[in-house]
Amino acid sequence: TSSPSPASGAAQVLVASNRGPVSYEVGDDGSLRAKRGGGGLVSGLSAIGPDAGALWVCSALSDGDREAVRRGVGEDGVRMLDIPADVHADAYNGIANSVLWFVHHMLYQTPLEPVFDAEFRRQWASYETYNRAFAEALAQEAAEGAAVLVQDYHLCLVPGMLRELRPDLRIGHFSHTPWAPPEYFAMLPDDIQVRLMEGLLGADRVAFLTWRWATAFENCVQGLDPYRWLPLWPSGAPRAVEHVRKDPGTGRERITRKTLIGVHSLGADAEFLHARSHEPDVEERMAALREEIGAGRKAIVRVDRTELSKNIVRGLLAYRQLLDDHPELLEQVVHVAFAYPSRQDLAVYRDYTAEVQRVADEINSQYGTPGWTPVVLHVKDDFARSLAAYRLADVALVNPIRDGMNLVAKEVPVVSDEGCALVLSREAGAFQELGKDAIAVNPYDVIGTATALHEALTMPTEERAERTKRLAAAATALPPAQWFLEQLNALRDQAS
Numbered sequence: 015t016s017s018p019s020p021a022s023g024a025a026q027v028l029v030a031s032n033r034g035p036v037s038y039e040v041g042d043d044g045s046l047r048a049k050r051g052g053g054g055l056v057s058g059l060s061a062i063g064p065d066a067g068a069l070w071v072c073s074a075l076s077d078g079d080r081e082a083v084r085r086g087v088g089e090d091g092v093r094m095l096d097i098p099a100d101v102h103a104d105a106y107n108g109i110a111n112s113v114l115w116f117v118h119h120m121l122y123q124t125p126l127e128p129v130f131d132a133e134f135r136r137q138w139a140s141y142e143t144y145n146r147a148f149a150e151a152l153a154q155e156a157a158e159g160a161a162v163l164v165q166d167y168h169l170c171l172v173p174g175m176l177r178e179l180r181p182d183l184r185i186g187h188f189s190h191t192p193w194a195p196p197e198y199f200a201m202l203p204d205d206i207q208v209r210l211m212e213g214l215l216g217a218d219r220v221a222f223l224t225w226r227w228a229t230a231f232e233n234c235v236q237g238l239d240p241y242r243w244l245p246l247w248p249s250g251a252p253r254a255v256e257h258v259r260k261d262p263g264t265g266r267e268r269i270t271r272k273t274l275i276g277v278h279s280l281g282a283d284a285e286f287l288h289a290r291s292h293e294p295d296v297e298e299r300m301a302a303l304r305e306e307i308g309a310g311r312k313a314i315v316r317v318d319r320t321e322l323s324k325n326i327v328r329g330l331l332a333y334r335q336l337l338d339d340h341p342e343l344l345e346q347v348v349h350v351a352f353a354y355p356s357r358q359d360l361a362v363y364r365d366y367t368a369e370v371q372r373v374a375d376e377i378n379s380q381y382g383t384p385g386w387t388p389v390v391l392h393v394k395d396d397f398a399r400s401l402a403a404y405r406l407a408d409v410a411l412v413n414p415i416r417d418g419m420n421l422v423a424k425e426v427p428v429v430s431d432e433g434c435a436l437v438l439s440r441e442a443g444a445f446q447e448l449g450k451d452a453i454a455v456n457p458y459d460v461i462g463t464a465t466a467l468h469e470a471l472t473m474p475t476e477e478r479a480e481r482t483k484r485l486a487a488a489a490t491a492l493p494p495a496q497w498f499l500e501q502l503n504a505l506r507d508q509a510s
């Protein structure tokens with residue numbers, strides 16, 4: 015299927031991602047209900063407007079989604095791909111979430127993992143199939159010369175595959191994750207490393223959330239034939255990877271193409287957050303939360319997917335250390351931890367979820383009293399309640415062991431009512447922008463984190479408010495709509 019197909023589609027701008035902006039549920043009466051998701055990408059795309067010939071290509075992820083595709087139900091501007099469930103499971107659970115996510119977040123317990131065996135090769139074949147399904151759909155939908163923005167580690171092979179099908183397109187790839195350091199990336203089988211790079215470098219532009227991840231990517235490209243990494247293009251223009259071909263006769267090198275490296279730090283959407291966080295359902299949840307916390311007590315808030323990289327367990331251990339070290343805080347503080355279900359098809363995520371619950375219970379039985387629950391853990395996803403917690407938090411704990419950006423760190427200061435001290439891992443992408451006004455932690459250092467929590471709790475109110483203001487300004491520097499347009503414009507300006 016690699017013969018070029020003629021430009022047949024009408025879409026001028028296309029986005030491709032595994033998770034799309036909408037999902038469907040089958041109701042008891044058999045009817046389909048659409049649920050629109052939130053997040054930066056969704057609000058970013060709405061910036062170009064549904065009438066502007068934009069199309070979002072995504073996967074059907076649930077039975078409801080598959081049913082919607084079968085019944086031909088859909089939204090304008092969205093095309094859902096019904097990839098066979100077993101192929102999708104291998105690509106998403108097997109390769110994307112158990113291999114690529116693990117590599118970029120450095121999550122392997124290396125004495126036993128990873129093992130790249132026959133099972134891995136079988137899943138890899140599904141990853142190829144799944145990426146090809148996207149490439150083919152995009153090739154079909156894109157108008158001549160259209161811009162295609164491919165998102166994330168699920169779709170690393172799409173740019174290369176799409177370029178073969180439609181050399182006329184302008185193709186960008188954006189990574190929302192960190193990028194692995196070369197030593198870690200090198201754990202992948204050699205041919206897989208090359209395949210991933212070939213896939214990504216099929217793009218005109220590959221972009222990241224911070225220079226730290228972009229540099230890691232460049233370091234992984236280094237030394238990989240037939241590419242050459244240029245720290246800076248002549249005259250201070252963006253960094254680039256040159257595609258070099260050697261003439262077999264003369265041995266002379268020829269540069270066939272360049273892939274530019276971009277950095278766009280996704281910011282929080284202040285306008286949306288301000289409005290949404292003052293709606294009645296949020297006010298209701300604030301009242302309920304205040305009750306759970308108890309009058310006069312301070313709240314240390316965290317909100318995460320129950321994600322291995324988010325470091326929720328060490329956060330709980332640091333909180334316990336804080337109580338151990340500061341008996342004056344007993345009955346005076348509550349750790350409000352929202353840990354929402356994520357990737358529960360994977361045993362290691364289920365185990366981690368159980369461990370979070372276990373440690374929270376342990377702290378509550380060790381320190382709790384009839385009138386005080388030291389850890390208030392909620393595991394049911396509720397965005398309104400998250401916003402309620404942001405508004406009343408005294409301290410926000412964001413301590414991932416590695417994170418592409420971390421939007422919670424950016425949302426809290428924007429939403430906070432009276433100022434909130436931010437304890438922030440230096441391994442979060444957001445640290446580049448927020449580090450100056452946050453309290454920095456090494457995420458592995460539980461005692462250091464406990465000390466940081468204490469510093470945050472005792473920060474003078476005025477200083478806290480001042481810092482929150484500066485954090486909010488930094489956090490909203492590039493809101494989603496602008497983030498999206500900036501990439502699109504860069505891609506359009508660059509390709510000829």
Ligand code: G6P
Nearest residue numbers: 033111166167190191356357418
């Ligand atoms: C990260 C990834 C996104 C992903 C999200 C939620 O932010 O970069 O691509 O959508 O996690 O994970 P999920 O597996 O539920 O889509």
